[in-house]
Amino acid sequence: MAQASQFTDFILVQLTAVPGATGAAAQAALATKFAHFCEQSSLPLSLHRVAWSAPMQTAYCYARLVNPGPLAADDLLAMTDWWAVEGSGFSHIRVSRLEQVFAAPGRSAGERAAFHYIVEMDPEAGWMPEISRWYDGEHMPGLAGVEGCILALRMLNHDHGPYSLACYDLVTDQALHLPAWLAVRGTTWSDITRPHFTNTIRTMFDTQA
Template identity: 55%
Template sequence: MQPHAPHPTDFLLLQIDWPEGGPPNATLAEQATGAVQAALAHSPVGLRVQRIAWSPTLRSAYLYCALAQRTMLAAADLAPLQAPLASALPGARQLLLSRLELVFERPGHSSGVAPAAHYVVEMDPEDGWMPEIARWYDGEHMPGLAAVPGCIHARRLLNHDHGPLSLACYDLITEEALGSPAWLAVRATAWSDIARPHFTNTKRTMFRVLATP
């Protein structure tokens, strides 16, 4: 895969990290989102902030910005957005903007309920294992977790810039859904035992969902 080549893009992911020792809290993260929305307002690809996820532990926010329609974008196409975003978020320690390609999406058992939690699993596959992991994810794992009570929405995307490559995310009623017997049963299948050991650079993060402006 050529990281700078054009890729089908459905979302942009803005990852914002704040330095240790300063505020920020969820309120400041929400305020930052308003600034981001204003900075993106004149984007030619019609961006809007769809989901704001905040981790107080990591002092980090994930902002999912939906494109008006799927668009082929190269890494260079993001360059005009960098300066407005940096100006809108002067207190951030790091800003990463990535193209996301949607590869799986399904409403969950609890679709329609407002989410309080957003769980993200990011990983790079071992060399040669992406086809098998994608079959497992999209054929068994994601549909199974979407069907668990407490799961509102399940989605998997490919991060073509600041990886890991695979980003699976789940909107949840509460974070306790992860410990439910139904959720644990989906994680414990024989196919899971084959696929999961071939994850590398794995990041699992539980976020709080903030209101979208």
């Protein structure tokens, strides 16, 4: 875990269901449990999103800091301990500091987010500046403009990589197959930058809260 203080906008809690546990029961209680976590935290937090991947048996739970600012790695220890005690049915607990670097309301802003799509990656050495320009100048604004996208958000994970986390709240998971979405993904600039992604993880989640 990184030791230096890092500017933090969100806390991300990643949880994996224990093999053999009652997955449905743990999943059903997760949003309520995460709300309790936010309420009991010594840092003022507000629940932002709880997302669940059934194929991966994994949850990504986001809390927004009421007062964003620098946090040290040690500030996460009590949060990790809380989940070790209260996270019945889950294991592989990871708590991370996220720094927001891009946000744009989508064309479908205001509608219910049924799905949460994430692209995580580490940039190839020396490519982060160009990838950031592409993400913030073309890719994420373009995807935000596609029907079915509610919010486009990109953050840097200062603790448990991959380093870049781009996420999209969606009305439907079929948004990824729309011609407008595919057109944004298929630009010349995309063809230049995407080969320099490493450790890439793409996951579609159902939203629980």
